[in-house]
Amino acid sequence: MYRAPVSEISHTLMKVAGLEQALSDNRFPEFSADLAEAILEEAGKFAADRIEPLRVVGDKQGASVKDGVVTTTAGWKELYRDWAAGGWNALTGSPDYGGQGLPMMMSVAVNEMWNSGSLSFAIGPTLTMGAVEALEKHASKELKDIYLPKLISGEWMGTMNLTEPQAGSDLGALRTRAERRDDGTYRIFGQKIFITYGEHDLTENIIHLVLARLPDAPAGTKGISLFLVPKFLVNADGSLGRRNDLFCSGLEHKMGIHASPTCTMIYGDGFVKGEETGAVGYLIGEENRGLNCMFTMMNNARLLVGIQGVGVAEAAYQQALNYARERRQGRAIGVKDGMSPIIEHPDVQRMLLTMKALTQVARSITYACAHAIDMSHVSEGDEARHWADRASLLTPLAKSFATDAGVDVASLGIQIHGGMGFIEETGAAQLLRDARITPIYEGTNGIQAIDLVTRKLPLGNGQHVHGYLDELQADADKAIASNRAELGETGTRLARAIADARAATTWLQQAMADNRLAEALASATPYQRLLSLVAGGAYLARGALADDNAGRAALSRFYAENLLGEVAALKETVLGGATSLAAARSVLEA
Amino acid sequence: MYRAPVSEISHTLMKVAGLEQALSDNRFPEFSADLAEAILEEAGKFAADRIEPLRVVGDKQGASVKDGVVTTTAGWKELYRDWAAGGWNALTGSPDYGGQGLPMMMSVAVNEMWNSGSLSFAIGPTLTMGAVEALEKHASKELKDIYLPKLISGEWMGTMNLTEPQAGSDLGALRTRAERRDDGTYRIFGQKIFITYGEHDLTENIIHLVLARLPDAPAGTKGISLFLVPKFLVNADGSLGRRNDLFCSGLEHKMGIHASPTCTMIYGDGFVKGEETGAVGYLIGEENRGLNCMFTMMNNARLLVGIQGVGVAEAAYQQALNYARERRQGRAIGVKDGMSPIIEHPDVQRMLLTMKALTQVARSITYACAHAIDMSHVSEGDEARHWADRASLLTPLAKSFATDAGVDVASLGIQIHGGMGFIEETGAAQLLRDARITPIYEGTNGIQAIDLVTRKLPLGNGQHVHGYLDELQADADKAIASNRAELGETGTRLARAIADARAATTWLQQAMADNRLAEALASATPYQRLLSLVAGGAYLARGALADDNAGRAALSRFYAENLLGEVAALKETVLGGATSLAAARSVLEA
Secondary structure, X not given: OOOOOXXXXXXXXXXXXXXXXXXXXXXXXXXXXXXXXXXXXXXXXXXXXXXXXXXXXXXXXXXXXXXXXXXOOOOHHHHHHHHHHOOHHHOOOOHHHOOOOOOHHHHHXXXXXXXXXXXXXXXXXXXXXXXXXXXXXXXXXXXXXXXHHHHHHOOOEEEEEOOEOOEOOOHHHOOOEEEEOOOOOEEEEEEEEEEEOXXXXXXXXXXXXXXXXXXXXXXXXXXXXXXXXXXXXXXXXXXXXXXXXXXXXXXXXXXXXXOOOEEEEEEOOOOOOOOOOOEXXXXXXXXXXXXXHHHHHHHHHHHHHHHHHHHHHHHHHHHHHHHHHHOEOOOOOOOOOOOOEHHHOHHHHHHHHHHHHHHHHHHHHHXXXXXXXXXXXXXXXXXXXXXXXXXXXXXXXXXXXXXXXXXXXXXXXXXXXXXXXXXXXXXXXXXHHHHOOOOOOOOXXXXXXXXXXXXXXXXXXXXXXXXXXXXXXHHHHHHHHHXXXXXXXXXXXXXXXXXXXXXXXXXXXXXXXXXXXXXHHHOHXXXXXXXXXXXXXXXHHHHHHOOOOHHHHHHHHXXXXXXXXXXXXXXHHXXXXXXXXXXXXXXXXX | OOOOOHHHHHHHHHHHHOHHHHHHXXXXXXXXXXXXXXXXXXXXXXXXXXXXXXXXXXXXXOOEEEOOEEEOOOOHHHHHHHHHHOOHHHOOOOHHHOOOOOOHHHHHHHHHHHHHHOHHHHHHHHHHHHHHHHHHHHOOHHHHHHHHHHHHHOOOEEEEEOOEOOEOOOHHHOOOEEEEOOOOOEEEEEEEEEEEOOOOOOOOOEEEEEEEEOOOOOXXXXXXXXXXXXXXEEOOOOOXXXXXXEEEEEEOOEOOOOOOOEEEEEEOOOOOOOOOOOEEEEEEOXXXXXXXXXXXXXXXXXXXXHHHHHHHHHHHHHHHHHHHHHOEOOOOOOOOOOOOEHHHOHHHHHHHHHHHHHHHHHHHHHHHHHHHHHHHHOOOHHHHHHHHHHHHHHHHHHHHHHHHHHHHHHHHHHHHHHHHHHEHHHOHHHHHHHHOOOOOOOOOHHHHHHHHHHHHOOOOOOOHHHHHXXXXXXXXXXHHHHOOHHHOOHHHHHXXXXXXXXXXXXXXXXXXXXXXXXXXXXXHHXXXXXXXXXXXXXXXXXXXXXXXXXXXXXXXXXXXXXXXXXXXXXXXXXXXXXXXXXXXXHHHHO
């Protein structure tokens, strides 16, 4: 049923996020609009024809484990093989190791489609991407030469091993142990939980990136190192050697993404008989600097989780739209006979338009973030700093807003299905169950908000965010100046919301400057949503102003006149809510 | 883990919903505050000790069907037996037939507890209550004498058979056929879907209330009749006779409430060999007036679905609160060493307080609705009309706001659990999966909004709702006059929100008067939430002003200064959103 919204995606890339301008400025000389279109078309077909048909069966069958061997859903292995053979895994990898070196924007755009097809499927390669990135940036040439070609081609997959039972949001608490060996390798001992695709049958080898602590490491986050720990050791000629001392001791029974195996991984428990106990690991970067390596890769992982939200939201919107066109109940206003398709009822239209608007806002923010990453790579000096700051600022918005939108849109999708939405066969419920993890993992959305307020608002001496608001204001000004009747009050509503965003931003920066940290943290989540909503309003207007498509103008107006009003309420909460929150602390003692 | 919030429930009944005043006015001479307390205490124990322990196992095992025989989860049968033996089923039934004749408020309060224990369990008796009510009001004495004693004692359970594949929200489309027989009985033929507890092993007989159409009935909703169709025919002496021609052909595979069997029921398909085909049915009320009978019972059913939302929200809040006290991650502001319980983080406090406030608002609205029903029963003339109108006005708010709150609070509960919230063993995910049906069944929340705008705003020549707003304004005035510092800006914020509610109400009434029905319907859902939020603010303030409990004052303030701001945004949407919604219709063609 899913059809990739190629023209909407392309329009967002080109006209909203800034790719058109960047191409015309020759910032990506190897890349072109034609190439982008061709890639989007092909990816759209693969997502619709190959991935989506396995979404529901993946939910029903799920992945299973027996004696440490994980079996994925029937058909999943062939799907992955063909997907990798199509070159999709290699899209952004370094050309030095067989990658296509395409901009992050393209990766984000096709990832949206994979996630619309199946979040459970798409998440696997996302983790490989993260591993590739960490290796490209931080690993020795020796490690790169051995591991990157096969991780980039997709012949092997990668994982991220961070969480332990006592160390979730707080990585400083992790206990997995790494011991030095004389040959420069390490031995890893410990338990990791919630390891996505930690074990599976899609590839012959699995390359784990594991955070662990050396015996003489400082406490907390400054004593964490990052190791590459392959499932099978790799010989000098690239062939597979013996099995490493690690195994999957169990899979989680989850609310959703059943086809994605979520593993408990045990390192160094004597799994391989006749060998020294301890999983062989290779240091990535420097000792005790592991969190640094992980952060570079976590930022992009956060963006890609945001994209999961966009993908699920788009899938839920399309499914609900199709259902609303077909399902007949009640009689629409002015109709004389028979039952009308429920899409004719204003309340259903409101839900569908809300779904569409939230999806497009989430898409715009995530794509703009990807564009900033790309620009930071092709710039130097102050310009590079500017774009890196922009990517940093937008990452928490992309992660939090898009994942919340994924959940909200999927829930509205259920509502439009009525009773059928609660029946699993329909597939609408699965989208909500799948999406519900996305506001949690890769840093809960609450942690994104803390990151936004404490680390992103100070960027550029506190001026970067104001420069961003200036850009959004330019969109509002253009909307007002356009005098397009279709836009209704879009420009003025947006300008008012931007003024609220400015006030909330300044308030938070002042609170931080005054060391009123508790107040700032209490206001962080409302502020994060506020800034995302405002950015979304500007992006929708920007998209509408880019050409004379009446639909985009109408959607921008619908959003400005129906959904953007939340901003004023959020501003009040940011500015005044912390006091009453602190005062109500006693309520939680009862 | 669940502990019934008896003092909060009692306070809401007495001080917020109005029971204290009614008792002091001697409106319920058979009833007393002491009796209420005793009942609440006992119910709380049963819910916590007996029902809640079966919640998770009910989800995991669910109900199953084989050859038309439905088996409920192990332990469920004994649970129901003991629950009925405790007299809980008979709480509100007529004393003429063995009921205790207690006010609806008590039923609502204990139902909250049953639902906190397990929605899947509580929903069964809710349907029996509905059947009892329909029979008490509309059935012949003969039918009452046979069926009411056993339905009131709980020896038999009842069901509601409305939905068919083509007739969900739109009951006028139903096709189940009823044929007259010379002896005054009827034969029923057709298929009903989504029949909750349509078949099970909890009781020896099941009494189905079935909507069907006579051959000569007018089309649409004016041609529907209501029939009593027992699973086993009942002999004159009350003993069970032969099996009736009906059976359960399958159970739905649902997102949640797995322990509640959702049946497809087949009537009149020759299930009983050697007997005339057709399920024997007995008319309730008059021919073609079935929807009328159903509506009286549907109103209370809607209130009781609202209560499901309250129950789930309370359970989710308690579970998240316990988890947040125990789980340690990160270091709270000002703490020097070690990890802090996550409840010390402001963002977690915000989530918990939001959960608590939404739960209490939902509780207040539903209890106020129940109080209005009770008062309408003990009043006469204009006063009875007033209270009946009040119950009518509050029913859509109770159903929609409380069920949305149930979903939102359960989702926040997952978020507080972090990754563990997505793991089914924790039980947090189940609460969201269970709650997700409640905004859908018994009339989707969108249909509640249409009911509110088109049928409830016109009550009392359009004045009833304004009288209600006057009462809420009195709460705001008292909050302002109290000068209690703990209340912060509660009074002024509330007064502003009530003014917005007034403006939105007047706008909608004008739109209806002008025959701008499409605009009114487009604004119905935002208005429904707006009015609920405002009512909630007043109820929280009323509860806080009733005594000097600092916690209630702080919660009222937290709500007024953090959550009530949404009202202003909703007012804008109500007043101006319809135009842009209509303009964006074309977007949905793409």
